[in-house]
Amino acid sequence: MADTPAPLRIALAGLGTVGAGVIRLIEANAALIARRAGRPLQVTVVGARDRTKDRGVDLSRYAWEDDMVIMGERADVDVVVEMVGGSDGSALACARTTIEAGKALVTANKAMIAHHGLELAAKAEEAKVAMKFEAAVAGGIPVIKGLREGAAANEIERVYGILNGTCNYILSTMEDTGRDFADVLAEAQSKGYAEADPAFDVEGIDAAHKLSILAAIAFGARLDFAAVDAAGITRLRAADIAQADALGYVIRLIGMAETMESPAGKVLFQRVQPHLVAFDHPLAHVDGATNAVVAEGNFSGRLLFQGAGAGDGPTASAVVADLIDIARGEIGAPFSVPVGELEAMSAADAGSRTGRAYVRLMAADRPGVLAEITAAFRDAGVSIESLIQKGRSDDQPVMVALVTHEGPESAVAEAVRLLSGSDSLAEPPLVLHILAD
Amino acid sequence: MADTPAPLRIALAGLGTVGAGVIRLIEANAALIARRAGRPLQVTVVGARDRTKDRGVDLSRYAWEDDMVIMGERADVDVVVEMVGGSDGSALACARTTIEAGKALVTANKAMIAHHGLELAAKAEEAKVAMKFEAAVAGGIPVIKGLREGAAANEIERVYGILNGTCNYILSTMEDTGRDFADVLAEAQSKGYAEADPAFDVEGIDAAHKLSILAAIAFGARLDFAAVDAAGITRLRAADIAQADALGYVIRLIGMAETMESPAGKVLFQRVQPHLVAFDHPLAHVDGATNAVVAEGNFSGRLLFQGAGAGDGPTASAVVADLIDIARGEIGAPFSVPVGELEAMSAADAGSRTGRAYVRLMAADRPGVLAEITAAFRDAGVSIESLIQKGRSDDQPVMVALVTHEGPESAVAEAVRLLSGSDSLAEPPLVLHILAD
Structure with a gap:
């Protein structure tokens, strides 16, 4: 260990709260990360839409790149962290360019992975570079790793969980206070827990993005976001929650996927919907903005992963865990098995x-x-x-x-x-x- | 993928319930494991003390090796899974020989890792072979991976959890039935949930083994089993549990480790003891033989990993996850950072x-x-x-x-x-x- 090993040189594309969190984390924990990764993580380049905005972190020591799309082509970059957001546009262009330039890609972008993950993973496999997206599902919880590696010995029978912190905050607040949906949503918005346009969260789309990613990894199935049967929490009333309580249940927005045998072969069922969850189920005790994922393996039994589903710190934790894996040399198939071996499964008929x-x-x-x-x-x-x-x-x-x-x-x-x-x-x-x- | 890649050739040393579980798992899930690992897992050799015992699995297709110690020296073996048990004796001899022969080692043996983990890890690092022990802590829960990789970006502030399923079964049964310790223990023994000699479990030694392993990984500290302040559950009465309940708590045997600053530098506090756990804490809802581990990171916040803490299926799931990592080429420092860089921390004074x-x-x-x-x-x-x-x-x-x-x-x-x-x-x-x- 006499020679200092070469650092992993990182470009950050997008400097919102997560991007700033990644910078803060890498600075605060630099020494221990270098020990664990076997080499330092070094941010070399950053870029965002607006250079002048104050992000509360000192950017003076990093090169600035106006064009986030071409970051991966720079000679001083080994890996690009895409935090631009949006399923297409410059996020997708940045991801494609990075992989095509033979550089590793880390992203927190669930929408992009849900819509273009297979294309990007196939490109990454061809280029033999890592593509990782732990932060795209359930914030700081290492659940992609848990499924892809920790539970890798199992046939997964069912994967489900609480995948949207905003909805869970609203539901558990309705439960605690007896107030109605619109009222709690308005408060959540004023506190910054919910977006000004909350549709992505409260209509179940965000949870559906995450569920489709989990399902692909858990079942070795081709990712199929369009097949998720998604509903949100907007129709719930305080009276529903009170009634569920009287029956021994809480109401939680659950994303749930399982495979079933059908005459035409294995089919995939994916649903996001408010569910009644019995008091004695571990997910019944998941309150506030917390996320939790359950995977049921044929040997492991029920595994539960729980933690903060959002926020700059937890999301940065997941992004940097991916960077440490890359620094350690981990280049595996992004969806656990190579894209070409993922099984195309038809959507299961809910009625059956x-x-x-x-x-x-x-x-x-x-x-x-x-x-x-x-x-x-x-x-x-x-x-x-x-x-x-x-x-x-x-x-x-x-x-x-x-x-x-x-x-x-x-x-x-x-x-x-x-x-x-x-x-x-x-x-x-x-x-x-x-x-x- | 036209050529079939070379299988990972596995020797199983020890064929108790876990060993038989590993064989069943590898046979049942062979196809999906090969897809995920990129190559088949192939058991080539098995051995145990008694060749004639019926273990409910067909051993005829595997070579038999009487001397488990030398399994790693065989030319038809890439990795040895040590499931002999015991901290020393033939388990330790088998582990040493395997690593010295340049082969990878997987073990479920918490006592051996707690007592000799640093020596073995240093040998493995020198030989550049993998040494993995996911199954040694919390059965099927991928918590070693969760700490070593999933939470790798974080300074861990505290790690704690329910690490012994037998104790948790006894405590939650006492809680549900109002019966006393000795009575529930006797029933657990008759049902096979507790050993005939239960001291290792109910005196907290087993949990202390696991805690010392978690602490080393979480804090980058030299493993120090002797410094664990361990107590068991034998003195608890039904009246304690009733009283705790009236105060808003359950009683759980908690293993807990954290570091503290002292005038002499960073010190490590490790304790296994029954704790009062508030009803609204996630660990208060962990019942039966379930295990759960919480890691609190400075960016991730609180992460919870929960699942079956014992049993042949869950333990086999963890063993085979390690084998899949090895098949994928993962060779990292067993304790996350190289043994030479682990910090020697004095034991903290509980009184402070x-x-x-x-x-x-x-x-x-x-x-x-x-x-x-x-x-x-x-x-x-x-x-x-x-x-x-x-x-x-x-x-x-x-x-x-x-x-x-x-x-x-x-x-x-x-x-x-x-x-x-x-x-x-x-x-x-x-x-x-x-x-x-």
């Missing part, structure tokens, strides 16, 4: 699944409505385990909440279809699945 | 720590005893947050349980010392620390 569901209806408060509702479930072949009609307030629709016995999802969908257009209902029924043990 | 404690005393039921107890705490400078004296039964000692305010551990120890030898106490006070947030 079985499970228990919570169905909430807002019904007119008049005679016969309950009979109409229960008849629809009977006619669809759905067996009802419990039903509660909540007390009324004048002229307002009353809430009817029911839980089904285990049965086909298609039957519940049929009951909902039978009720569609009924003038007894003030809005379409809300169906939430109950997370199976 | 501050915290809150639960103290339980079995006191004679006569006037003045409570005054004697409280005077001792006053004289030691301990401030009492709450105290409860439980109802008596004839002629039996009564239980007095108190919780202290935050203060020096040395003061609580002094209070206990002041009470030592008092004929008012039926047994020495039991001091349990309250896990800090």
